[in-house]
Amino acid sequence: MAEVTMKVNGKTVTKSVKGNTLMVEFLREELRLTGTHVGCDTSQCGACTIHVNGKQVKACTMFAGEADGAEVSTIEGQAAPDGTLNAIQQAFQDHHGLQCGFCTPGMVMAAASLLKDNPKPTEAEVRHHLEGNICRCTGYHNIVKAIMAASGQDVSGIAAE
């Protein structure tokens, strides 16, 4: 067991963890932040996408020990304290960018990472950025549309508004 300390969604936490504790296990089991999901075991689905020191990572493919001293944000930290959705979350709701909701936290976190570096992405850039986030429900149409809308672009011309 080793002690790890990190700031998760603005709050400093210290826990004693086993060496093989994955970041996603740390979040879900130690902190009970269950919005970060596990959808595969080969690091491909992206349902566990979080940010560590501002970078998009898969919490299932990182050990808690590697985040010692880091700033971590998860889906639970995205809305305002009063519950107001952030621009990306709101765009997902406005444009029906989610169905079962399981991949959604990862999609929102991936989108946030994209828009931080590329505030006005093209459709192709959005699709390329989502290479590591699999959705089985939406066919991606409304996810891509929501992300483009969240970036302030006019999406009214996209089919099936």
Place this chain on the structure above:
Amino acid sequence: MPKDNGIGASPKRREDVRFLTGAGQYTDDINVHGQTYVHFLRSDVAHGTINKIDTAAASEMPGVVRIFTGADFEGVGGLPCGWQVTDKDGNPMKEPAHPVLAQGKVRHVGDPIAAIVAESLEEARNAAEAIELDIDELPAAVDMKAALQAGAPLVHDDLGDNLCYDWQFGTDTETVDKAFAEAAHVTTLELRNNRLVANPMEPRVAVGDYARANDESTLYTTSQNPHVIRLLMGAFVLGIPEHKLRVVAPDVGGGFGTKIFHYAEEAFVTFASRQLNRPVKWTSTRSEAFMSDAHGRDHVTTIQLALDADNNFTALRTDTHANMGAYLSTFASCTPTWLHGTLMAGNYKTPAVQVNVKAVFTNTVPVDAYRGAGRPEATFSLERLVDKAARELGVDPVALRRQNFITQFPYATPVAVEYDTGDYNATMDTLEKMVDRAGFEERRKEAAARGKLRGLGVNCYIEACGIAPSNLVGQLGARAGLYDAATVRVNATGSISVMVGAHSHGQGHETVFPQVVAEMLGIDESMVDIVHGDTSKIPFGMGTYGSRSLAVCGSAMVRATEKIINKAKKIAAHLLEASEGDIELKDGQFSVAGTDKSVAWGDVTLAAYVPHNYPLEDIEPGLEETAFYDPANFTYPSGAYACELEVDPETGKIEIIQFAAADDFGNVVNPMIVEGQVHGGLAQGIGQAMLENCAYDENGQLLSASYMDYAMPRASDVPFYKVDHSNVTPCTHNPLGVKGCGEAGAIGSPPALVNAVLDALNGGGYDVAHIDMPMSPSRVWQAMQG
């Protein structure tokens, strides 16, 4: 003018807020105090005899609570099949035992051999490695046709062969043979409908929690139909009476059919929690899902079309081998028969249609319904065949289809079903405009100048949804009714909870169902909430699959709401001192026709619960009604789909340029949700046609056992889709006139894509008659090599 609320509006989904903030409550998010963890030791061979399972050393490992094997389940029921198919000679299908844990033999890679319950998952896995297994590997039956040959390895020794049933349906052989003999042209096609894995993004999870003090079991599980699980597991497997068994399916992360079925792991955690008096939790890994979730499709078909000299279809016959896998999953037997054979007429007035299906046991994971279930297989075979016929005859594939469309409704097909409504020319008209079909040849030329082969593929589809009339399916072998139920509970202040048998795992019921109730009552949607997914809270309903939620459960909800309105009018009549027949309900106000006298919805509901001024001698207090709705017929959504793409002739790689779907879903309650359903279905159909392939080697080893080899559609694989549902022929037999939209996209899209690839290749001078799905670059390239 789009509406803001009620039927036809697209309000934002109310379930989204919890999903967008990480506050969803999926089964793996549930932890019960004192829970243990189970790990299943699964077979790594496809077929073998279990000589010995020695758990002695493993049982002594740290943290192990108990290790269970097949021996612990002797005397416990097996997993049941819910549909008895009768073969062409009138004999019942063969129905092998399906034990919770393997007994005597293992029959597919992933077959559970032992279940290790421990204080932690890591300790359970450690102990699994200490179990001494002695298994004699046997030759495996993998290829369906080989499995039917004499001397093939027997999946179930006691059955004598690997044939589950040989089913024949439709027009008699003599009539069909005569039509083929007299045909001016016969088109024949052999094809495979590739095996798929449903892959909802949430893997399956089950938590069994037994309360000894009151002898009650609770199962939390990732299910599309908690009451079906309670019935099957309680009555057939574990012998627990319904009132002592609660099944909860909370937020479920997608289903697509694969979460309909009752699985061994659910029975195990419920059984073990009773044995151990401890909660037991199982969470599937994705790797485990590939070898334990029921797979889909996997048909090998020979299909033939007879045409007369004027290109009228005169007869159709198909011969299909359908893979059952090693055991019969819950609805495995029904999918290739009643959900496939009955759709073989498609959109065409072919007078003679005969379907033969041989269901085959193999040493592979059980196969069952996956989005569309039988109807994608029927559509693919037929729409590929018609396209091939058009190419052979040198006629326009759309014109050939139009010439043979059914245009008079109702229409009784030679394969038992009666289509109530439809307008296939209308959806085809819409489609041709959506994709600018008229301008395609110019685009083909432009692409050729860039060195690309451009193709446009078109097809139509018909499906049978709104499953299903109970008396009919009972005659066909169903062991359950297929009605659904809703309870409308009006509270004293007028707010409403609607308890429904349907289960939402992405479909948005929590948003859509209130639109209907609110519109009927003229009240605000925010006054209505939906309760689903917990057998202790909802009436006995059959759940969500087969595009049935709105058509069947929604109809039950309408009926229950009508009962509410009838009773509320009686109360209002009393309050208004008027005759019941004069009471009108509009915008949440009950008024006396022709007067300005009225009472509000809230006044009536309050009176029902505070019955001081109330006709107690005539009606009961309270305002709560339940309705069960059993559909009179299936519903028949239909439509036309098109895919335009380019093939890179040097690599065989496909790029989709546009994909369009023109559907007739009958009336639409929430266009936003309907379009989302179509988008998702299209991606799954494109996945089947272009990417996904669940493959076994000749020894029964699963080759595509993770996302490293099973190609899931990604955002970059698909375009923005064009969808249309403006052609409406309402369903004639349910109160909302709705047909269902959940499966259409997955049913209608694969042939469009494959037809487009073949159009591209043939248009570019490559004489290729067919390519089996998926259209991977290597397969397309290989086909071009001749």
Place this chain on the structure above:
Amino acid sequence: MYSFDFERPTTVADAVAALSKEEAQALGGGQTLIPTLKQRLASPSVLVSLSAIEEIKGVCNDGGVLNIGGGTCHADVAAAAASDFPALAKLAGNIGDPAVRSRGTIGGSLANNDPSACYPSAALGTGATIVTNTREIAADDYFQGMFTTALEEGEIITAVKMPIPEKAAYIKFEQPASRFSLVGVFVTKGADGVRVAVTGASEDGVFRWTEAEVALNGNFDASALDGLSVSGDGMISDLHGSGDYRAHLVAVLTKRAVTEANG
């Protein structure tokens, strides 16, 4: 996963010391190793994370040689190489997905030498030098077959020195499921001539297509490759493509890479 201790040294020296323990294993970005550990296909006693060693991170251009710290993640390579070595930036920017590129490192990729990984083709295609805590290894000597390299037990890749070629391009043809290279070809034209490095295709891992190099040294144009082909023998054959298909792609992608390199 099996149990193991986790260490996170901050210097190469401490990492080397930690790796000297029995059954110790180094963890780069973990994008391949962690899934392997989940499947219990590896059972280290100690996992030594290299992610806190700042001295092996970063990219600089030392007089025409891109010196990339072994612990530099793909995203950082993509950003740093964008102006000086765009072909490498493109390669790094298309490995896996954004999350993989945040964690995965060039040193980890080269140490693993997955036959379908992208980086080995860049190292071999540029004639890079692999720098470890003990020595420097030429790329031509470094790759020794699928998942096999010249690295000794406990040796850490601290840097990769890539001569920036005059012209270069990388073309990746993705395997549809994993999105690794079904075939990837890295072509360079530099001071020492043309190099053509192929990943994804061969059962022996990354290799140089010398016949193409000879032809391109004569005329660095796609047309110089007309009629040249590699044999399907010894090529990987699986669900996603036969050996012959991969061999065919090698020729197609090499031509495309040359055309792209010529701008």
